[in-house]
Amino acid sequence: MASSRASAKDAExxxxxxxxxPSLLRTAYLLSGDHHTAEDLVQTTLAKVYLSWDxxxxxxxxxxxxxxxxxxxxxxxxxxxxxxxxFSSDEIPDRTTVSDTYDEGHSQxxxxxxxxxxxxxxxxxxxxxxxxxxxxxxxxVLGVSVGTVKSQASRALATLRAAAPAAGFTPDHSxxxxx
Amino acid sequence: MNxxxxxxxxxxxxxxxxxxxxxxxxxxxxxGTAGRIRNRRRxxxxxxxxxxxxxxxxxxxxxxxxxxxxxxxxxxxxxxxxPGEDTTARTPQGLTIRGLEQGDAPGTAWLExxxxxxxxxxxxxxxxxxxxxxxxxxxxVVTGVPASGGDAAVYVLxxxxxxxxxxxATHHTRLVTNEARxxxxxxxxxxxxxxxxxxxxxxxxxxVSGSGSNHQALALxxxxxxxxxxxxEGAGCTVFFTQEGPRGEVTNWTSSTxxxxxxxxxxxxxxxxxxxxxxxxxxxxxxxxxxxxxxxxPDDASITWSTCDxxxxxxxxxxxxxxxxxxxxxxxxxxxxxxxxxxxxxxxxSRNNHESHAFISHAVWEDESHVLASVFQEGExxxxxxxxxxxxxxxxxxxxxxxxxxxxxxxxxx
Numbered sequence: 001m002a003s004s005r006a007s008a009k010d011a012e013x014x015x016x017x018x019x020x021x022p023s024l025l026r027t028a029y030l031l032s033g034d035h036h037t038a039e040d041l042v043q044t045t046l047a048k049v050y051l052s053w054d055x056x057x058x059x060x061x062x063x064x065x066x067x068x069x070x071x072x073x074x075x076x077x078x079x080x081x082x083x084x085x086x087f088s089s090d091e092i093p094d095r096t097t098v099s100d101t102y103d104e105g106h107s108q109x110x111x112x113x114x115x116x117x118x119x120x121x122x123x124x125x126x127x128x129x130x131x132x133x134x135x136x137x138x139x140x141v142l143g144v145s146v147g148t149v150k151s152q153a154s155r156a157l158a159t160l161r162a163a164a165p166a167a168g169f170t171p172d173h174s175x176x177x178x179x
Numbered sequence: 180m181n182x183x184x185x186x187x188x189x190x191x192x193x194x195x196x197x198x199x200x201x202x203x204x205x206x207x208x209x210x211g212t213a214g215r216i217r218n219r220r221r222x223x224x225x226x227x228x229x230x231x232x233x234x235x236x237x238x239x240x241x242x243x244x245x246x247x248x249x250x251x252x253x254x255x256x257x258x259x260x261x262p263g264e265d266t267t268a269r270t271p272q273g274l275t276i277r278g279l280e281q282g283d284a285p286g287t288a289w290l291e292x293x294x295x296x297x298x299x300x301x302x303x304x305x306x307x308x309x310x311x312x313x314x315x316x317x318x319x320v321v322t323g324v325p326a327s328g329g330d331a332a333v334y335v336l337x338x339x340x341x342x343x344x345x346x347x348a349t350h351h352t353r354l355v356t357n358e359a360r361x362x363x364x365x366x367x368x369x370x371x372x373x374x375x376x377x378x379x380x381x382x383x384x385x386x387v388s389g390s391g392s393n394h395q396a397l398a399l400x401x402x403x404x405x406x407x408x409x410x411x412e413g414a415g416c417t418v419f420f421t422q423e424g425p426r427g428e429v430t431n432w433t434s435s436t437x438x439x440x441x442x443x444x445x446x447x448x449x450x451x452x453x454x455x456x457x458x459x460x461x462x463x464x465x466x467x468x469x470x471x472x473x474x475x476x477p478d479d480a481s482i483t484w485s486t487c488d489x490x491x492x493x494x495x496x497x498x499x500x501x502x503x504x505x506x507x508x509x510x511x512x513x514x515x516x517x518x519x520x521x522x523x524x525x526x527x528x529s530r531n532n533h534e535s536h537a538f539i540s541h542a543v544w545e546d547e548s549h550v551l552a553s554v555f556q557e558g559e560x561x562x563x564x565x566x567x568x569x570x571x572x573x574x575x576x577x578x579x580x581x582x583x584x585x586x587x588x589x590x591x592x593x
Contacts, residue, residue: 026196
């Protein structure tokens with residue numbers, strides 16, 4: 001009885017995990033900037049979702065739940081500053097092996113600036129402009145207020161605009177800081 | 180590139196994400212990681228309480244007030260500088276092990292490797308992996324694995340560091356003492372609450388009910404644990420403990436010297452701590468990405484106050500203050516130490532790791548107005564003393580170490 005329930009849980013979780021893994025990996029990569037770190041983040045996130053699978057009654061919220069764990073885990077991993085330095089040796093080849101033929105290197109420059117943002121600003125940028133979450137949804141994932149999301153996004157965009165000329169591109173300044 | 184930066188950002192991030200090649204993670208690998216996380220959580224929970232304390236538990240809290248004598252509440256100094264006060268001597272406001280003066284050694288016992296530090300002396304323990312220590316009047320109690328191997332055990336040593344007895348225990352058992360520090364309780368491998376008091380040749384087994392796993396002792400209340408309450412007025416002790424069911428569901432229990440075991444009927448999903456005056460703290464909500472916890476009066480089925488901003492951790496020795504951490508933390512441990520007034524919920528002190536990225540393996544009350552925390556920062560561990568008055572100093576100097584391998588285990592006041 002108990003084993004059949006456990007195997008049903010495993011099957012259900014495995015199906016969800018297979019479907020969501022590519023998306024989680026992409027977000028993890030944008031948050032961490034490193035492929036190996038992203039894979040570690042996703043594996044830990046999936047494991048934590050697995051541990052909580054029975055507790056989550058509403059399956060429709062599981063994706064958001066996983067995303068929140070992913071962001072939190074990235075923050076937790078980021079705190080290991082000295083470990084991070086070990087990871088940094090992986091980052092250089094990882095960045096240089098990706099070619100940017102689509103926009104003559106502007107995108108590459110913008111991506112590099114994104115990676116210099118403080119982690120919370122970077123998380124806001126990824127959630128707002130890649131995941132296309134609303135400010136409220138982003139605030140929910142990060143566990144902060146909507147006002148904090150606004151201010152963090154504003155600072156991130158200001159940093160990117162300031163850096164843009166040095167990178168050889170001039171983004172439109174007429175856009176509002178926050179949509 | 181005259182496009183809106185928002186659009187450019189979105190396109191850049193999508194293109195970058197699309198360049199990520201999938202390397203599928205197997206279900207077996209995820210399940211293996213889940214098992215390690217579960218074990219680590221249990222280890223952290225056990226380590227967090229490590230020591231003593233009638234009112235200790237991992238994320239614990241104790242609370243005072245509730246009709247008790249408020250005159251016994253320690254004076255809590257306002258950390259705000261007064262006009263003209265020299266603030267240059269003040270330590271950084273964040274949690275850090277850097278730039279601190281070296282202060283006195285911990286005023287409570289602590290473990291470092293196989294050494295037990297107590298007072299000005301050090302005792303070499305013939306025990307592997309010592310993980311928890313409690314101090315009784317005239318005796319020390321330590322958990323660990325026999326040097327010759329085998330199951331985890333609880334060792335009672337007299338003041339001459341001679342072994343009085345040792346008894347098997349769960350690997351991550353907590354040691355909890357009563358307020359008078361005359362008795363200690365822990366969980367045996369079969370889930371039996373076990374109590375020892377000076378003068379007993381063998382510990383007393385308290386009754387247990389139900390089946391489950393991962394039993395944890397939370398608190399020990401009462402005095403004269405060795406006496407029969409039927410024949411000695413006022414005698415008898417109660418052990419508060421938790422037990423997990425097959426799906427991780429938690430049941431809170433009380434088990435007394437009188438031979439009575441009862442399911443605790445308080446308002447919490449999981450009990451955290453119980454003070455000497457039986458005020459309790461516990462989780463009202465416990466999830467992987469957030470927690471809420473609160474405080475309840477003695478034998479009270481209602482919650483006096485609760486918070487989702489902090490995770491309650493441990494009452495001060497007299498129960499008037501509460502040690503707390505951030506609501507959610509995982510992996511490495513909490514990065515914030517907060518002290519709350521247990522009665523009013525007022526925040527009296529908070530130090531976070533926003534600047535330092537330091538984190539805490541565990542923190543305990545050293546006395547009524549100081550917290551000791553085992554802190555990791557940039558490849559080094561240290562024990563930091565944080566005063567409720569805002570002071571901060573080193574109790575044990577930094578030493579190199581691994582982030583997941585805390586070298587210090589501190590005992591706390593009950």
